[in-house]
Amino acid sequence: MRDIATFSGEVVETDHLEEVSGMTVSGSGSTWTDVHRELWVRPSGGAERRFTFTNTDLPARKGHQVTLLLDGTGRPLALVNFSTQQYINLVARRQFDLFGAAEAFAFAALLIGAGLSGVVGLIALATSTAVYSAVKWAIREERYRRAWESVQAVIHRTIAHRPDDGGQKWQRS
Numbered sequence: 001m002r003d004i005a006t007f008s009g010e011v012v013e014t015d016h017l018e019e020v021s022g023m024t025v026s027g028s029g030s031t032w033t034d035v036h037r038e039l040w041v042r043p044s045g046g047a048e049r050r051f052t053f054t055n056t057d058l059p060a061r062k063g064h065q066v067t068l069l070l071d072g073t074g075r076p077l078a079l080v081n082f083s084t085q086q087y088i089n090l091v092a093r094r095q096f097d098l099f100g101a102a103e104a105f106a107f108a109a110l111l112i113g114a115g116l117s118g119v120v121g122l123i124a125l126a127t128s129t130a131v132y133s134a135v136k137w138a139i140r141e142e143r144y145r146r147a148w149e150s151v152q153a154v155i156h157r158t159i160a161h162r163p164d165d166g167g168q169k170w171q172r173s
Contacts, residue, residue, distance in 0.1 A: 004077060004154050008067040009043035011060050039079075041066060051076050059086040067158050069151060077151045080158050087155050091148045096140045098133075 015038045021031065035055055042048035051068060053076065060066055064083035068076050080087040107129070114121035 003072040004151070005070045005072075005074075006067050006158065007041060007043070007049065007070060009041045009046070009048075009065070011039055011062055011064045011066055012042045012048055013040040014038065014060065014062055039066075039068075041068065053090075056088070056090060059084050059088060069154055069158070078155050080155055082162055087159070089148060089151050089155060091144070091151050093140075093144050096144050096147075098136055098140050 017036045019034045019036060021034065037053045037056060037058055039051045039053070039058065039060055040048050041051065058079055059081050060079060064081050066082065067080045069078040069080070071077050076090055078087060078089050078091075110125055114125040
């Protein structure tokens with residue numbers, strides 16, 4: 001990952017909201033809960049800034065000294081907590097799409113074409129789809145691995161350049 005920025009300061013406020021969602025289909029249903037967490041961080045001598053997280057357990061409370069690693073859009077990639085000597089890498093597989101909308105439309109068109117050409121066309125489509133899916137999965141895994149490792153490297157550089165760490169052992173959350 002390129003363009004990783006940092007934002008450091010004191011956590012001045014934390015808040016969380018639990019959002020219960022659900023869906024009912026033909027009498028059966030399911031519900032789930034999303035936990036939204038806010039961290040307000042104020043740099044020394046600067047304006048505080050709000051960061052939001054969904055379904056992430058953050059090792060941070062009011063008064064803690066933290067550094068957030070941010071991508072080019074300002075989305076948090078990691079949190080380093082100097083008060084608890086913990087960190088969390090927020091890069092996740094779900095952030096890397098396996099298939100895009102254009103691929104879904106292309107597959108639908110190929111499916112129609114294969115259906116019109118008969119059994120041989122459907123078998124050829126099924127075989128090529130399996131191969132294409134495996135290649136796309138491997139590419140996504142590699143992109144995820146590289147991004148995760150890149151953020152890990154910046155986390156460790158951030159920890160190493162903090163002068164008051166006391167030489168204590170850090171742990172990943």
